[in-house]
Amino acid sequence: MSNLFTPLQLGAVEISNRVLMAPLTRCRADQDHVPTEMMVDYYAQRASAGLIIAEATMAMEGNSSFWREPGIYSAAQVAAWKKVTDAVHAEGGKIFLQIWHGGRTCHPVLNDGKQPVAPSALAITSDKANTPEGKLDYPEPKALKDAELPDIVKGFAKAAENAREAGFDGVEIHAANGYLLDEFLRTSANHRDGPYGGSVENRTRLLLEVIEAVAGVWSEDRIGIRFSPLNSFNSMKDEDPVGLMTWLAQRLNNYQLAYVHLMRADFKGEQQADIITPFREQYQGNLIVNMGYSPEEAAEAVSQGQVDAVAFGVPFIANPDLPERIQEGAELNQADPKTFYTQGTEGYTDYPRRNA
Template sequence: MTDLFTPLRLGAVEINNRVLMAPLTRCRAEGEHVPTPLMAEYYAQRASAGLIIAEATMILPGNSAFWHEPGIYSPAQIAGWRLTTDAVHAAGGKIALQIWHGGRACHPDLNDGAIPVAPSAIAISGEEVHTPKGKQSYTVPRALQDAEIPAIVAGFAQAARNAREAGFDMVEVHAANGYLIDEFLRDGSNQRQAPYGGNREARARFLFEVLDAVSAAIGADRVGVRFSPLNSFNDMQDSDPVGLYTWLAETLNDRHLAFVHLMRADFYGKQQADVLGPVRKHYQGNLIANMGYSPAEAETAVAEGLVDAVAFGTSFLANPDLPARIRKGSALNEPNPATFYTPGPEGYTDYPTLAI
């Protein structure tokens, strides 16, 4: 019987268990969005994950949404990330980089005054962003011109090449949580006309161009993609999330990706539906699920074939040795939200592991 500790092949990469670490923004990069030795220590501590999916990482300069998030567009960033991948590999782990464009979630105060870009000139409402000037409301973004989109697609492809140069085993394209690709996909944020707006095929065009370019750059068997059909974070919604993602699941089969990573719920509980079932039914490749899984539910989901693996977020944040704790049925450390985005090791590299 398949369980959480049965090995799994994700495209070109063989992983030794199905307890994955979800991408978690931690805001510990320094200077010009350069990964640090402290980040290498943090990820190496969690190398027992079947696959670590490292945090959202900027593909291009001038698109910061978190102030101290890392990038993968400069030689210094590539060298900084190499510290992490070397440390994870030395500890026996596998690691992917989540490549990302923040879209309308970026803010001028984080980007030398540059106005953020989006599919349509619609601001995020009801949420605030942390900036050097304190919490700020989101600004109205500038709608991208069609002619500007190919350069962003090329930025994703180059980021994937840079990730491989930095030693990552694979990449995950971030198409979730109200950032640029997700903004194009969902009709609540995409009010433009064809070729990149209107019906679902046009709204998905940007996603497919990115996936095809990244696959051409490093091979589709080293590319995954993350979706959040229901998540209303960053003021997101769609009029037919089940229909959209059922169609996407079918359409993605021809691209032979390493995996699809699906966030099954909404952070805020505003949108309710079963998206996991239809995606599992229609997508023939590896399906990773995320959001709110207990170890017991994850075990059942894998054993019953509902998913191929489960990605844990805050559980991995607070438990560097999460797979060992799950295997032994041990208690889990509680995460401290006050240190999720603060600098330094507190709440980052100081969570205890089990006594051997």
């Protein structure tokens, strides 16, 4: 396991180990999407991660996809997140913020009746929305006009500005799991004509504009990006996921990014392919991978040079001291899924440390 505990330079940020905390939606913000004090404790507890990638956070107001997820568009949110970053830094940790637009997953019940937006007027049919009223069907979204896209790009840039003010070490652009940027990338959700639809060059145009706008207010080496080319969650599929990711790997070499974060599989097991190998062959920067890695497999992947680091999700929910447990070969706590999206401290900040 020793190769998981060597330093790694991620753009402008040096991390002390290669056991990263994946972004995990936990629904512990308040009703105004302001981070709470329990979130300060939660992230500080996990500061021994090489890098914490904080949960999907609303870049723009009025685009809530989960009840009580955090935002980064108001002064109150920035001030609350500053408490989180200060606490993580005080423990010696590093933390990026995942900035995000939910696209067609933004249910009207969560957004004062507002119709969601998407690249095309295609509703999600494979999953249901989690709302305070229970699980609800997704409505048909409004297809965005080309003229509306610059405001979304500006929204991501402003979110990055706010994340910098809040003390984050960088941002991760969320282009995965069937949310807006991923919807533009993949063919099942993007049926557009014109400059943002059709060819892979056109479908990736919005993402590249977001990268350039975020780099314009911060810097390329403070930016990560997350992709899920195989994940069928939220009615997503691409007719050529390997081709899409190969093209993106080559195009992203034009930027000096901190990293690319690649989800290797499909939550539902419906789509299968080797995404990592062709991406690694083409991409020259840092590659972080995620989804179902054991510590042993993670160490082997890093040792063989397949990846530079591995992000763990659910294990970090139940094990605030996950890196120490992996390094010592200690038994891991098991997470309780019933508390993943509740609003209290149970199943959030009460998992025991090994030596507590």
